[in-house]
Amino acid sequence: EVYGSPDINISVLSAGKVASREADILIYDEGGWVFKHLALYEFYKASRPMVAASQYRHIIHASTPARNTAFHEEWENLQDLEIKLNTNFVSTHTHEDCDWITEEWIEMEREKNSDTPWYVDQNYNCMFVVYGGAVFTNIIALGDAHFPEFPYGYLDAITPQYAGVDFNGDVVGHYIIKIDYNDNFVFVLSEESFTDLRKLTDDSLRRISTEVEDGQFNIPFCNDLRRMGFA
Structure with a gap:
Protein backbone atom coordinates (compact mmCIF):
# COMPACT_ATOMS: atom_id res chain seq x y z
CA GLU A 1 0.00 0.00 0.00
CA VAL A 2 1.34 3.40 -1.00
CA TYR A 3 0.86 6.43 1.24
CA GLY A 4 1.20 9.81 -0.44
CA SER A 5 2.82 10.36 -3.81
CA PRO A 6 5.08 7.52 -4.98
CA ASP A 7 6.98 9.83 -7.34
CA ILE A 8 10.35 11.33 -6.44
CA ASN A 9 11.84 13.88 -8.83
CA ILE A 10 15.56 13.41 -8.19
CA SER A 11 16.41 16.24 -10.58
CA VAL A 12 15.38 18.84 -8.00
CA LEU A 13 16.96 17.17 -4.97
CA SER A 14 20.49 17.15 -3.67
CA ALA A 15 22.42 13.90 -3.46
CA GLY A 16 21.91 13.92 0.32
CA LYS A 17 18.14 14.38 0.11
CA VAL A 18 17.85 11.71 -2.56
CA ALA A 19 19.61 9.18 -0.35
CA SER A 20 17.60 10.00 2.78
CA ARG A 21 14.42 8.13 1.77
CA GLU A 22 13.69 4.39 1.76
CA ALA A 23 11.73 2.23 -0.70
CA ASP A 24 11.01 -1.36 -1.71
CA ILE A 25 11.00 -0.70 -5.44
CA LEU A 26 12.72 1.96 -7.53
CA ILE A 27 11.47 2.59 -11.06
CA TYR A 28 13.64 4.89 -13.16
CA ASP A 29 11.98 6.43 -16.20
CA GLU A 30 14.10 7.40 -19.23
CA GLY A 31 17.51 6.83 -17.69
CA GLY A 32 18.77 7.16 -21.26
CA TRP A 33 18.70 10.92 -20.71
CA VAL A 34 20.83 10.70 -17.56
CA PHE A 35 24.23 11.19 -19.16
CA LYS A 36 27.24 10.46 -16.99
CA HIS A 37 28.63 13.99 -17.16
CA LEU A 38 25.48 15.47 -15.60
CA ALA A 39 24.85 16.13 -11.90
CA LEU A 40 21.64 14.16 -12.38
CA TYR A 41 23.76 11.03 -12.82
CA GLU A 42 25.29 11.58 -9.38
CA PHE A 43 21.79 12.00 -7.92
CA TYR A 44 20.77 8.75 -9.62
CA LYS A 45 23.73 6.88 -8.08
CA ALA A 46 22.91 8.35 -4.67
CA SER A 47 19.27 7.27 -4.90
CA ARG A 48 19.92 3.57 -5.59
CA PRO A 49 20.71 2.64 -1.95
CA MET A 50 17.14 3.59 -0.98
CA VAL A 51 16.20 -0.08 -1.53
CA ALA A 52 19.21 -1.51 0.31
CA ALA A 53 17.35 -2.19 3.57
CA SER A 54 14.28 -3.78 1.97
CA GLN A 55 13.83 -7.55 1.69
CA TYR A 56 11.60 -6.89 -1.35
CA ARG A 57 14.07 -4.63 -3.13
CA HIS A 58 13.77 -4.24 -6.88
CA ILE A 59 15.23 -1.70 -9.28
CA ILE A 60 13.47 -1.31 -12.62
CA HIS A 61 14.54 0.80 -15.60
CA ALA A 62 12.32 1.73 -18.55
CA SER A 63 14.01 3.82 -21.21
CA THR A 64 15.00 4.44 -24.77
CA PRO A 65 18.61 3.26 -25.20
CA ALA A 66 21.45 5.79 -25.20
CA ARG A 67 25.16 5.26 -24.68
CA ASN A 68 27.16 6.74 -21.80
CA THR A 69 24.10 7.04 -19.58
CA ALA A 70 22.76 5.59 -16.35
CA PHE A 71 20.52 3.28 -18.37
CA HIS A 72 23.39 2.04 -20.54
CA GLU A 73 25.50 1.37 -17.45
CA GLU A 74 22.76 -0.74 -15.86
CA TRP A 75 22.06 -2.56 -19.13
CA GLU A 76 25.72 -3.56 -19.44
CA ASN A 77 25.79 -4.77 -15.83
CA LEU A 78 22.69 -6.89 -16.37
CA GLN A 79 24.06 -8.35 -19.61
CA ASP A 80 27.04 -9.70 -17.70
CA LEU A 81 24.83 -10.91 -14.84
CA GLU A 82 22.55 -12.74 -17.28
CA ILE A 83 25.52 -14.74 -18.53
CA LYS A 84 26.76 -15.42 -15.02
CA LEU A 85 23.38 -16.60 -13.67
CA ASN A 86 22.02 -18.04 -16.94
CA THR A 87 18.77 -16.08 -16.73
CA ASN A 88 17.11 -13.01 -18.23
CA PHE A 89 16.81 -9.59 -16.65
CA VAL A 90 16.24 -7.46 -19.76
CA SER A 91 13.00 -7.23 -21.71
CA THR A 92 13.32 -5.50 -25.09
CA HIS A 93 10.30 -4.05 -26.88
CA GLY A 133 30.49 11.08 -36.90
CA ALA A 134 32.03 8.26 -34.87
CA VAL A 135 34.82 6.34 -36.59
CA PHE A 136 34.04 2.92 -35.19
CA THR A 137 30.57 1.44 -34.64
CA ASN A 138 31.69 -2.03 -33.53
CA ILE A 139 34.01 -1.44 -30.58
CA ILE A 140 34.69 -4.40 -28.28
CA ALA A 141 35.99 -3.67 -24.78
CA LEU A 142 38.46 -6.05 -23.20
CA GLY A 143 36.82 -8.22 -20.57
CA ASP A 144 33.34 -8.04 -22.13
CA ALA A 145 31.68 -11.31 -21.11
CA HIS A 146 30.08 -11.57 -24.55
CA PHE A 147 33.54 -11.88 -26.14
CA PRO A 148 35.51 -14.40 -24.06
CA GLU A 149 38.23 -14.50 -26.73
CA PHE A 150 39.27 -11.00 -25.58
CA PRO A 151 39.95 -11.30 -21.83
CA TYR A 152 41.76 -8.68 -19.78
CA GLY A 153 45.44 -8.65 -20.73
CA TYR A 154 44.79 -9.98 -24.25
CA LEU A 155 46.46 -6.98 -25.89
CA ASP A 156 49.63 -7.26 -23.82
CA ALA A 157 51.05 -9.82 -26.25
CA ILE A 158 50.42 -7.62 -29.32
CA THR A 159 53.17 -5.29 -30.51
CA PRO A 160 52.12 -2.12 -32.37
CA GLN A 161 53.11 -2.05 -36.02
CA TYR A 162 51.47 1.22 -37.05
CA ALA A 163 50.87 4.66 -35.59
CA GLY A 164 48.88 7.75 -36.51
CA VAL A 165 49.46 11.32 -35.34
CA ASP A 166 46.74 13.96 -34.90
CA PHE A 167 48.07 17.53 -34.62
CA ASN A 168 46.10 19.89 -32.36
CA GLY A 169 48.55 22.55 -31.18
CA ASP A 170 50.19 23.19 -27.83
CA VAL A 171 47.02 24.04 -25.91
CA VAL A 172 45.17 20.79 -26.56
CA GLY A 173 48.23 18.71 -27.36
CA HIS A 174 48.95 16.32 -30.20
CA TYR A 175 47.87 12.69 -30.07
CA ILE A 176 49.56 9.53 -31.27
CA ILE A 177 47.64 6.27 -31.48
CA LYS A 178 49.46 2.96 -31.89
CA ILE A 179 47.69 -0.01 -33.45
CA ASP A 180 47.99 -3.38 -35.11
CA TYR A 181 45.39 -5.24 -37.14
CA ASN A 182 44.47 -8.50 -38.79
CA ASP A 183 41.77 -9.52 -41.25
CA ASN A 184 39.02 -9.16 -38.64
CA PHE A 185 40.04 -6.57 -36.05
CA VAL A 186 41.89 -3.32 -35.49
CA PHE A 187 43.67 -3.45 -32.13
CA VAL A 188 43.98 0.00 -30.54
CA LEU A 189 46.95 -0.50 -28.23
CA SER A 190 47.70 2.96 -26.84
CA GLU A 191 46.90 6.67 -27.07
CA GLU A 192 49.35 9.32 -25.88
CA SER A 193 49.21 13.11 -25.72
CA PHE A 194 52.32 15.22 -26.33
CA THR A 195 53.39 18.74 -27.30
CA ASP A 196 57.09 18.30 -28.14
CA LEU A 197 57.53 16.97 -31.68
CA ARG A 198 60.76 15.32 -30.60
CA LYS A 199 58.48 12.68 -29.09
CA LEU A 200 58.20 11.33 -32.63
CA THR A 201 61.95 10.60 -32.74
CA ASP A 202 61.60 7.83 -30.15
CA ASP A 203 63.22 4.60 -31.28
CA SER A 204 59.93 2.79 -30.65
CA LEU A 205 58.29 4.90 -33.36
CA ARG A 206 61.14 4.62 -35.83
CA ARG A 207 60.59 0.86 -35.89
CA ILE A 208 56.95 1.11 -36.96
CA SER A 209 55.07 2.76 -39.82
CA THR A 210 53.86 6.19 -38.66
CA GLU A 211 51.51 8.50 -40.54
CA VAL A 212 50.78 12.15 -39.74
CA GLU A 213 48.13 14.59 -40.88
CA ASP A 214 49.15 16.97 -43.65
CA GLY A 215 47.65 20.07 -45.26
CA GLN A 216 46.25 23.37 -43.96
CA PHE A 217 46.55 23.60 -40.15
CA ASN A 218 49.01 20.70 -40.09
CA ILE A 219 51.57 22.17 -42.55
CA PRO A 220 53.77 23.96 -39.96
CA PHE A 221 54.06 20.79 -37.89
CA CYS A 222 54.88 18.71 -40.96
CA ASN A 223 57.54 21.23 -42.02
CA ASP A 224 59.12 21.00 -38.57
CA LEU A 225 59.20 17.23 -38.87
CA ARG A 226 60.87 17.43 -42.28
CA ARG A 227 63.57 19.67 -40.82
CA MET A 228 64.07 17.01 -38.16
CA GLY A 229 64.72 14.42 -40.85
CA PHE A 230 61.32 12.84 -41.34
CA ALA A 231 60.47 11.81 -44.89
Whole structure:
Protein backbone atom coordinates (compact mmCIF):
# COMPACT_ATOMS: atom_id res chain seq x y z
CA GLU A 1 0.00 0.00 0.00
CA VAL A 2 1.34 3.40 -1.00
CA TYR A 3 0.86 6.43 1.24
CA GLY A 4 1.20 9.81 -0.44
CA SER A 5 2.82 10.36 -3.81
CA PRO A 6 5.08 7.52 -4.98
CA ASP A 7 6.98 9.83 -7.34
CA ILE A 8 10.35 11.33 -6.44
CA ASN A 9 11.84 13.88 -8.83
CA ILE A 10 15.56 13.41 -8.19
CA SER A 11 16.41 16.24 -10.58
CA VAL A 12 15.38 18.84 -8.00
CA LEU A 13 16.96 17.17 -4.97
CA SER A 14 20.49 17.15 -3.67
CA ALA A 15 22.42 13.90 -3.46
CA GLY A 16 21.91 13.92 0.32
CA LYS A 17 18.14 14.38 0.11
CA VAL A 18 17.85 11.71 -2.56
CA ALA A 19 19.61 9.18 -0.35
CA SER A 20 17.60 10.00 2.78
CA ARG A 21 14.42 8.13 1.77
CA GLU A 22 13.69 4.39 1.76
CA ALA A 23 11.73 2.23 -0.70
CA ASP A 24 11.01 -1.36 -1.71
CA ILE A 25 11.00 -0.70 -5.44
CA LEU A 26 12.72 1.96 -7.53
CA ILE A 27 11.47 2.59 -11.06
CA TYR A 28 13.64 4.89 -13.16
CA ASP A 29 11.98 6.43 -16.20
CA GLU A 30 14.10 7.40 -19.23
CA GLY A 31 17.51 6.83 -17.69
CA GLY A 32 18.77 7.16 -21.26
CA TRP A 33 18.70 10.92 -20.71
CA VAL A 34 20.83 10.70 -17.56
CA PHE A 35 24.23 11.19 -19.16
CA LYS A 36 27.24 10.46 -16.99
CA HIS A 37 28.63 13.99 -17.16
CA LEU A 38 25.48 15.47 -15.60
CA ALA A 39 24.85 16.13 -11.90
CA LEU A 40 21.64 14.16 -12.38
CA TYR A 41 23.76 11.03 -12.82
CA GLU A 42 25.29 11.58 -9.38
CA PHE A 43 21.79 12.00 -7.92
CA TYR A 44 20.77 8.75 -9.62
CA LYS A 45 23.73 6.88 -8.08
CA ALA A 46 22.91 8.35 -4.67
CA SER A 47 19.27 7.27 -4.90
CA ARG A 48 19.92 3.57 -5.59
CA PRO A 49 20.71 2.64 -1.95
CA MET A 50 17.14 3.59 -0.98
CA VAL A 51 16.20 -0.08 -1.53
CA ALA A 52 19.21 -1.51 0.31
CA ALA A 53 17.35 -2.19 3.57
CA SER A 54 14.28 -3.78 1.97
CA GLN A 55 13.83 -7.55 1.69
CA TYR A 56 11.60 -6.89 -1.35
CA ARG A 57 14.07 -4.63 -3.13
CA HIS A 58 13.77 -4.24 -6.88
CA ILE A 59 15.23 -1.70 -9.28
CA ILE A 60 13.47 -1.31 -12.62
CA HIS A 61 14.54 0.80 -15.60
CA ALA A 62 12.32 1.73 -18.55
CA SER A 63 14.01 3.82 -21.21
CA THR A 64 15.00 4.44 -24.77
CA PRO A 65 18.61 3.26 -25.20
CA ALA A 66 21.45 5.79 -25.20
CA ARG A 67 25.16 5.26 -24.68
CA ASN A 68 27.16 6.74 -21.80
CA THR A 69 24.10 7.04 -19.58
CA ALA A 70 22.76 5.59 -16.35
CA PHE A 71 20.52 3.28 -18.37
CA HIS A 72 23.39 2.04 -20.54
CA GLU A 73 25.50 1.37 -17.45
CA GLU A 74 22.76 -0.74 -15.86
CA TRP A 75 22.06 -2.56 -19.13
CA GLU A 76 25.72 -3.56 -19.44
CA ASN A 77 25.79 -4.77 -15.83
CA LEU A 78 22.69 -6.89 -16.37
CA GLN A 79 24.06 -8.35 -19.61
CA ASP A 80 27.04 -9.70 -17.70
CA LEU A 81 24.83 -10.91 -14.84
CA GLU A 82 22.55 -12.74 -17.28
CA ILE A 83 25.52 -14.74 -18.53
CA LYS A 84 26.76 -15.42 -15.02
CA LEU A 85 23.38 -16.60 -13.67
CA ASN A 86 22.02 -18.04 -16.94
CA THR A 87 18.77 -16.08 -16.73
CA ASN A 88 17.11 -13.01 -18.23
CA PHE A 89 16.81 -9.59 -16.65
CA VAL A 90 16.24 -7.46 -19.76
CA SER A 91 13.00 -7.23 -21.71
CA THR A 92 13.32 -5.50 -25.09
CA HIS A 93 10.30 -4.05 -26.88
CA THR A 94 10.74 -2.43 -30.28
CA HIS A 95 8.12 -0.53 -32.24
CA GLU A 96 6.88 -3.88 -33.54
CA ASP A 97 5.43 -4.52 -30.07
CA CYS A 98 3.46 -1.27 -30.26
CA ASP A 99 0.47 -1.77 -32.55
CA TRP A 100 -0.23 1.96 -32.59
CA ILE A 101 3.11 2.66 -34.33
CA THR A 102 2.73 1.88 -38.03
CA GLU A 103 5.42 1.08 -40.58
CA GLU A 104 4.37 4.22 -42.44
CA TRP A 105 5.24 6.26 -39.36
CA ILE A 106 8.63 4.56 -39.07
CA GLU A 107 9.44 5.34 -42.70
CA MET A 108 8.34 8.94 -42.21
CA GLU A 109 10.63 9.21 -39.18
CA ARG A 110 13.47 7.68 -41.18
CA GLU A 111 13.04 10.23 -43.97
CA LYS A 112 12.60 13.11 -41.53
CA ASN A 113 15.86 12.18 -39.80
CA SER A 114 17.84 11.25 -42.89
CA ASP A 115 20.79 13.29 -41.61
CA THR A 116 20.89 11.16 -38.45
CA PRO A 117 20.53 7.57 -39.73
CA TRP A 118 20.95 6.15 -36.22
CA TYR A 119 17.77 7.89 -34.97
CA VAL A 120 15.25 5.17 -35.86
CA ASP A 121 17.47 2.37 -34.57
CA GLN A 122 17.83 4.10 -31.20
CA ASN A 123 14.29 5.36 -30.70
CA TYR A 124 12.28 2.59 -32.36
CA ASN A 125 14.50 -0.50 -32.58
CA CYS A 126 15.93 -0.41 -29.04
CA MET A 127 19.56 -0.29 -30.15
CA PHE A 128 22.50 1.32 -28.37
CA VAL A 129 23.85 3.17 -31.39
CA VAL A 130 27.02 5.12 -31.98
CA TYR A 131 26.01 8.61 -33.06
CA GLY A 132 26.90 9.94 -36.48
CA GLY A 133 30.49 11.08 -36.90
CA ALA A 134 32.03 8.26 -34.87
CA VAL A 135 34.82 6.34 -36.59
CA PHE A 136 34.04 2.92 -35.19
CA THR A 137 30.57 1.44 -34.64
CA ASN A 138 31.69 -2.03 -33.53
CA ILE A 139 34.01 -1.44 -30.58
CA ILE A 140 34.69 -4.40 -28.28
CA ALA A 141 35.99 -3.67 -24.78
CA LEU A 142 38.46 -6.05 -23.20
CA GLY A 143 36.82 -8.22 -20.57
CA ASP A 144 33.34 -8.04 -22.13
CA ALA A 145 31.68 -11.31 -21.11
CA HIS A 146 30.08 -11.57 -24.55
CA PHE A 147 33.54 -11.88 -26.14
CA PRO A 148 35.51 -14.40 -24.06
CA GLU A 149 38.23 -14.50 -26.73
CA PHE A 150 39.27 -11.00 -25.58
CA PRO A 151 39.95 -11.30 -21.83
CA TYR A 152 41.76 -8.68 -19.78
CA GLY A 153 45.44 -8.65 -20.73
CA TYR A 154 44.79 -9.98 -24.25
CA LEU A 155 46.46 -6.98 -25.89
CA ASP A 156 49.63 -7.26 -23.82
CA ALA A 157 51.05 -9.82 -26.25
CA ILE A 158 50.42 -7.62 -29.32
CA THR A 159 53.17 -5.29 -30.51
CA PRO A 160 52.12 -2.12 -32.37
CA GLN A 161 53.11 -2.05 -36.02
CA TYR A 162 51.47 1.22 -37.05
CA ALA A 163 50.87 4.66 -35.59
CA GLY A 164 48.88 7.75 -36.51
CA VAL A 165 49.46 11.32 -35.34
CA ASP A 166 46.74 13.96 -34.90
CA PHE A 167 48.07 17.53 -34.62
CA ASN A 168 46.10 19.89 -32.36
CA GLY A 169 48.55 22.55 -31.18
CA ASP A 170 50.19 23.19 -27.83
CA VAL A 171 47.02 24.04 -25.91
CA VAL A 172 45.17 20.79 -26.56
CA GLY A 173 48.23 18.71 -27.36
CA HIS A 174 48.95 16.32 -30.20
CA TYR A 175 47.87 12.69 -30.07
CA ILE A 176 49.56 9.53 -31.27
CA ILE A 177 47.64 6.27 -31.48
CA LYS A 178 49.46 2.96 -31.89
CA ILE A 179 47.69 -0.01 -33.45
CA ASP A 180 47.99 -3.38 -35.11
CA TYR A 181 45.39 -5.24 -37.14
CA ASN A 182 44.47 -8.50 -38.79
CA ASP A 183 41.77 -9.52 -41.25
CA ASN A 184 39.02 -9.16 -38.64
CA PHE A 185 40.04 -6.57 -36.05
CA VAL A 186 41.89 -3.32 -35.49
CA PHE A 187 43.67 -3.45 -32.13
CA VAL A 188 43.98 0.00 -30.54
CA LEU A 189 46.95 -0.50 -28.23
CA SER A 190 47.70 2.96 -26.84
CA GLU A 191 46.90 6.67 -27.07
CA GLU A 192 49.35 9.32 -25.88
CA SER A 193 49.21 13.11 -25.72
CA PHE A 194 52.32 15.22 -26.33
CA THR A 195 53.39 18.74 -27.30
CA ASP A 196 57.09 18.30 -28.14
CA LEU A 197 57.53 16.97 -31.68
CA ARG A 198 60.76 15.32 -30.60
CA LYS A 199 58.48 12.68 -29.09
CA LEU A 200 58.20 11.33 -32.63
CA THR A 201 61.95 10.60 -32.74
CA ASP A 202 61.60 7.83 -30.15
CA ASP A 203 63.22 4.60 -31.28
CA SER A 204 59.93 2.79 -30.65
CA LEU A 205 58.29 4.90 -33.36
CA ARG A 206 61.14 4.62 -35.83
CA ARG A 207 60.59 0.86 -35.89
CA ILE A 208 56.95 1.11 -36.96
CA SER A 209 55.07 2.76 -39.82
CA THR A 210 53.86 6.19 -38.66
CA GLU A 211 51.51 8.50 -40.54
CA VAL A 212 50.78 12.15 -39.74
CA GLU A 213 48.13 14.59 -40.88
CA ASP A 214 49.15 16.97 -43.65
CA GLY A 215 47.65 20.07 -45.26
CA GLN A 216 46.25 23.37 -43.96
CA PHE A 217 46.55 23.60 -40.15
CA ASN A 218 49.01 20.70 -40.09
CA ILE A 219 51.57 22.17 -42.55
CA PRO A 220 53.77 23.96 -39.96
CA PHE A 221 54.06 20.79 -37.89
CA CYS A 222 54.88 18.71 -40.96
CA ASN A 223 57.54 21.23 -42.02
CA ASP A 224 59.12 21.00 -38.57
CA LEU A 225 59.20 17.23 -38.87
CA ARG A 226 60.87 17.43 -42.28
CA ARG A 227 63.57 19.67 -40.82
CA MET A 228 64.07 17.01 -38.16
CA GLY A 229 64.72 14.42 -40.85
CA PHE A 230 61.32 12.84 -41.34
CA ALA A 231 60.47 11.81 -44.89
